[in-house]
Amino acid sequence: xxVLLELKDLTKxxxxxxxxxxxxxxxxxxxxxxxxxxxxAGKTTTMDLITGRQKxxxxxxxxxxxxxxxxxxxxxxxxxxxxxxxxxxxxxDLSVRENLEVAFNRNPDPFANMLMFFRRTDKQRFDxxxxxxxxxxxxxxxxxxxxxxxxxxxxxxxxxxxxxxxxLMDEPTxxxxxxxxLKTSEIFKRLKGAHTLVVVEHxxxxxxxIAETISVLHLGKLLAEGPMHQIxxxxxxxxxxxxxxxxxxxx
Amino acid sequence: xTGQTQNLYHNKAGQWLCYIALFVVLALVPVFGxxxxxxxVYSRYAVYAMLAVSVSMVWGFGGILSLGQGIPYGLAxxxxxxxxxxxxxxxxxPIPSFMLTNELTELPAVWEPFWSTSIGLILALGxxxxxxxxxxxxxxxxxxxxxFVAIMTLAILNAFYSMAQDLQPFTAGFNGISPPNPxxxxxxxxxxxxxxxxxxxxGLLALVTLVSKYxxxxxxxxxxxxxxxxxxxxxxxxxxxxYFQVVVFVFAGLIATLAGIVWVMTVQYVSPxxxxxxxxxxxxxxxxxxxxxxxxxxxxxxxxxxxLQTELxxxxxxxxxxxxxxxxGIFIAVVLLLPRGxxxxxxxxxxxxxxxxxxxxxxxxxxx
Numbered sequence: 001x002x003v004l005l006e007l008k009d010l011t012k013x014x015x016x017x018x019x020x021x022x023x024x025x026x027x028x029x030x031x032x033x034x035x036x037x038x039x040x041a042g043k044t045t046t047m048d049l050i051t052g053r054q055k056x057x058x059x060x061x062x063x064x065x066x067x068x069x070x071x072x073x074x075x076x077x078x079x080x081x082x083x084x085x086x087x088x089x090x091x092x093d094l095s096v097r098e099n100l101e102v103a104f105n106r107n108p109d110p111f112a113n114m115l116m117f118f119r120r121t122d123k124q125r126f127d128x129x130x131x132x133x134x135x136x137x138x139x140x141x142x143x144x145x146x147x148x149x150x151x152x153x154x155x156x157x158x159x160x161x162x163x164x165x166x167x168l169m170d171e172p173t174x175x176x177x178x179x180x181x182l183k184t185s186e187i188f189k190r191l192k193g194a195h196t197l198v199v200v201e202h203x204x205x206x207x208x209x210i211a212e213t214i215s216v217l218h219l220g221k222l223l224a225e226g227p228m229h230q231i232x233x234x235x236x237x238x239x240x241x242x243x244x245x246x247x248x249x250x251x
Numbered sequence: 252x253t254g255q256t257q258n259l260y261h262n263k264a265g266q267w268l269c270y271i272a273l274f275v276v277l278a279l280v281p282v283f284g285x286x287x288x289x290x291x292v293y294s295r296y297a298v299y300a301m302l303a304v305s306v307s308m309v310w311g312f313g314g315i316l317s318l319g320q321g322i323p324y325g326l327a328x329x330x331x332x333x334x335x336x337x338x339x340x341x342x343x344x345p346i347p348s349f350m351l352t353n354e355l356t357e358l359p360a361v362w363e364p365f366w367s368t369s370i371g372l373i374l375a376l377g378x379x380x381x382x383x384x385x386x387x388x389x390x391x392x393x394x395x396x397x398x399f400v401a402i403m404t405l406a407i408l409n410a411f412y413s414m415a416q417d418l419q420p421f422t423a424g425f426n427g428i429s430p431p432n433p434x435x436x437x438x439x440x441x442x443x444x445x446x447x448x449x450x451x452x453x454g455l456l457a458l459v460t461l462v463s464k465y466x467x468x469x470x471x472x473x474x475x476x477x478x479x480x481x482x483x484x485x486x487x488x489x490x491x492x493x494y495f496q497v498v499v500f501v502f503a504g505l506i507a508t509l510a511g512i513v514w515v516m517t518v519q520y521v522s523p524x525x526x527x528x529x530x531x532x533x534x535x536x537x538x539x540x541x542x543x544x545x546x547x548x549x550x551x552x553x554x555x556x557x558x559l560q561t562e563l564x565x566x567x568x569x570x571x572x573x574x575x576x577x578x579x580g581i582f583i584a585v586v587l588l589l590p591r592g593x594x595x596x597x598x599x600x601x602x603x604x605x606x607x608x609x610x611x612x613x614x615x616x617x618x619x
Contacts, residue, residue, distance in 0.1 A: 072491075101473060105489045113471035114471040
């Protein structure tokens with residue numbers, strides 16, 4: 001398994017304050033990596049830097065052996081990095097089907113798209129994704145009418161439609177009910193192996209359900225990295241992240 | 252298909268039928284014998300309807316609130332005005348009279364190309380398109396959106412208004428250009444009071460509407476509507492949002508350009524009023540009242556509102572003055588009560604018909 005994504009001394013600073021501070025991270029092909037850390041640890045900023053949403057102030061992002069920092073967002077996406085946002089972002093005025101069809105992006109040229117009607121969409125892949133996210137019954141519905149959980153699944157489906165080599169998921173279970181979280185972890189288990197995933201998550205139950213390797217960020221720096229049991233017992237992590245829990249345990 | 256709401260309004264074949272029916276009905280208007288003057292008024296409505304379609308495209312579907320649709324419209328109108336003026340001029344009398352009164356002794360270089368009708372038409376199409384392309388690229392590359400786009404377009408519109416006013420030797424300033432003769436092309440004179448002109452305007456309206464409708468039903472249309480809902484998400488699906496926005500901005504600009512060209516053919520006159528702020532805002536009101544997510548609604552609203560205005564102005568001067576208040580009232584009422592305009596109301600009502608049928612169906616089966 002080769003290295004797919006490499007962050008080298010990644011830095012984002014506002015004046016003198018570094019939100020992401022010389023972060024080094026390596027993601028292998030086919031891996032499912034969880035990124036955890038307290039609020040303000042720099043998780044979402046890291047995703048913004050990888051996808052070009054924010055400009056980095058130092059370091060490099062190397063994807064598939066090539067430097068991608070400095071490219072425009074849509075170019076980075078076309079290199080094969082898909083992203084699901086923290087606040088679910090779907091097209092509320094379009095139907096579920098149309099949402100997925102927009103995501104199916106073979107040719108991004110506006111004029112080529114004027115001659116395109118959806119029948120050419122890869123039917124098999126479309127059906128697979130609809131089955132995976134479980135929205136087969138709701139294809140004709142406007143996305144604005146979906147529940148919160150369904151909206152999250154739709155966005156996951158949209159990102160999958162592009163068949164990205166690397167999937168960045170920012171808090172995919174935020175605001176979900178327990179049952180919805182369970183279904184989401186089922187989706188993730190099925191994605192594991194076939195896709196490379198980086199998941200930012202707060203919900204530790206969910207992380208336990210899906211995680212192989214966990215990277216802990218703290219104040220923009222990598223604090224610890226390893227499998228779940230190792231992270232849980234790491235004294236540094238307990239101090240900064242699970243600290244409160246540790247204290248309450250002691251009490 | 253369980254749990255799906257299939258409103259008749261969203262039936263694509265039905266939509267195309269409605270559009271074709273609308274244009275057939277409008278095309279039959281002269282057959283019922285309209286006075287030449289009345290026919291000319293109807294030809295103007297077709298131009299207004301094109302402008303409403305233009306706003307519907309850029310704002311309703313593209314999510315770009317342009318208060319500057321008068322820019323391509325006015326530029327095209329001035330190019331057309333110049334073309335028609337030069338059709339009247341001869342090599343012996345090469346300088347339009349307004350230039351003489353402004354003490355020009357030679358035809359200005361910018362006016363030279365308009366000697367040729369075909370070059371004049373090419374410029375009338377090309378100049379606005381070029382300006383809108385540059386303007387669009389500057390705005391959308393910088394990721395301007397929402398109110399900022401509205402302010403920018405308004406500012407540029409007013410810049411052109413001032414230019415048309417102040418460059419008096421070239422534009423005839425406040426008075427405007429009134430070419431003495433109707434437009435002639437390929438040996439055919441197009442009388443502004445004729446059925447031919449009405450059909451040309453209507454034909455052009457039908458063409459731009461049906462092409463727009465087609466474009467909206469293509470994947471391009473869906474992506475453009477997606478950028479309206481959430482530009483960031485579209486960008487992170489790998490599309491260049493600014494590129495799509497420039498294309499839809501220029502496309503809508505081209506519709507307004509065509510409207511500007513036929514407007515001057517219809518009224519034989521062009522003045523800075525084409526660049527006036529209120530006029531560009533009226534276009535937005537027409538589209539909003541009709542329902543900015545519906546080209547059909549925009550056309551109907553533009554025609555009905557302008558018909559109302561003309562009819563009321565005929566009653567008395569008071570009504571003529573009260574019109575603005577009434578239009579403002581209609582606009583506020585639509586914004587508050589019908590945010591999706593008349594088309595939205597129509598969609599809502601059609602929804603009821605569907606439910607009625609569903610309930611009626613089992614009864615019918617039982618009766619059989």
